[in-house]
Amino acid sequence: MSAIFKREMKAYFTSPLGYIILAVFTVISSVVFVINNAGFNPFSGATAQYVQSNDLTMLYSTLLSVLIIAVPLLTMKLLSEEKKLGTDQLLITSPVGVLDIVLGKYFSAAAMYGMSLSVTLIFWVISATNSPSFDFGVATGNFVAVLLVGMVFIAIGLFISSLTESQLISALGTFVVMLLAMLMPTFASKISSTFVAKAVSALSVYDRYYNFTVGLFDLPAVVFYVSLISAFVFLTARVIEKRRYS
Numbered sequence: 083m084s085a086i087f088k089r090e091m092k093a094y095f096t097s098p099l100g101y102i103i104l105a106v107f108t109v110i111s112s113v114v115f116v117i118n119n120a121g122f123n124p125f126s127g128a129t130a131q132y133v134q135s136n137d138l139t140m141l142y143s144t145l146l147s148v149l150i151i152a153v154p155l156l157t158m159k160l161l162s163e164e165k166k167l168g169t170d171q172l173l174i175t176s177p178v179g180v181l182d183i184v185l186g187k188y189f190s191a192a193a194m195y196g197m198s199l200s201v202t203l204i205f206w207v208i209s210a211t212n213s214p215s216f217d218f219g220v221a222t223g224n225f226v227a228v229l230l231v232g233m234v235f236i237a238i239g240l241f242i243s244s245l246t247e248s249q250l251i252s253a254l255g256t257f258v259v260m261l262l263a264m265l266m267p268t269f270a271s272k273i274s275s276t277f278v279a280k281a282v283s284a285l286s287v288y289d290r291y292y293n294f295t296v297g298l299f300d301l302p303a304v305v306f307y308v309s310l311i312s313a314f315v316f317l318t319a320r321v322i323e324k325r326r327y328s
Contacts, residue, residue: 086178086186087193090160094194103152107145107198114144115205137217138205139295142224145199146291149232150260154253156194157239160187161318165247184240184319191236199229219297227294230307234287235260237314244321263287 094100118140202225210216239256246252267289270282283289287310290303 083178083182083186083189086183087190090187090190091193094190099155100194103155103194104198104201106148106152108201110148111141111145111202111205114141115208119205119209138202138209138221139224141202141205142228142295145202146228146231149228149235150257150264152195152198153232153235153239153260154256156191157236157243157256158249158253159243160191160240161243161322162246162249162252166249180319180322181315183322184315188237188240188315188318191240192233195232195236196229199225199232217297220295223294223297223299227291230304231287231291234307234310234314235263237311237318241314241318241321244318 094103115138119138206216206218206221209221210218235256238259239252242255242259243252246255263286266282266286270279270286273279273282287307290300290306293300293303
């Protein structure tokens with residue numbers, strides 16, 4: 083697994099993709115932070131005046147929306163490119179186990195995503211320095227929530243990438259699934275049947291996000307996210323296993 087992980091991590095940084103994703107997260111998070119948490123006093127020249135706000139919820143909710151673009155870019159080539167180039171045959175017939183292949187690719191994308199999200203930690207330092215009431219619990223909850231949601235969609239994107247040799251189809255498929263997941267709470271509110279509405283809400287990735295944003299550690303939500311990740315990693319492994327014996 084470590085060999086696959088290192089290979090994929092190297093691939094992110096030997097192409098513009100890794101740098102683009104890092105730049106997107108850095109620029110968007112910086113802009114949102116400045117707009118919501120810092121301002122410039124027009125009467126003090128170029129001196130920045132910190133706005134006394136200790137809430138990074140807006141920052142992380144914005145990054146949650148950025149995932150709909152970032153995750154398809156992260157996952158579109160993980161397995162589809164191998165299939166297109168024919169290197170998947172070499173990979174699946176190698177001594178490396180199928181699950182090791184899948185986990186190596188999954189953790190590489192998750193690590194790249196975690197690195198991109200970690201740029202926001204600098205805003206914790208800025209906020210804590212300038213606002214004594216900065217709530218680390220709320221900030222941690224938001225960070226963990228966005229991290230978990232992103233890791234769920236990375237697992238889904240990896241699965242979709244295993245189904246096609248086209249990176250474009252893989253990216254579009256992941257985008258559509260994420261868009262539907264984002265709209266699921268809206269769909270649930272429009273359903274007249276209470277039972278069906280509750281069932282749809284229970285499957286919603288986003289409905290379980292909100293408890294974290296107020297600093298609550300929601301263990302059932304963590305179990306839900308980890309279960310989804312495990313399910314899609316398992317499905318991806320089964321797709322590759324089927325190809326190995328076909």
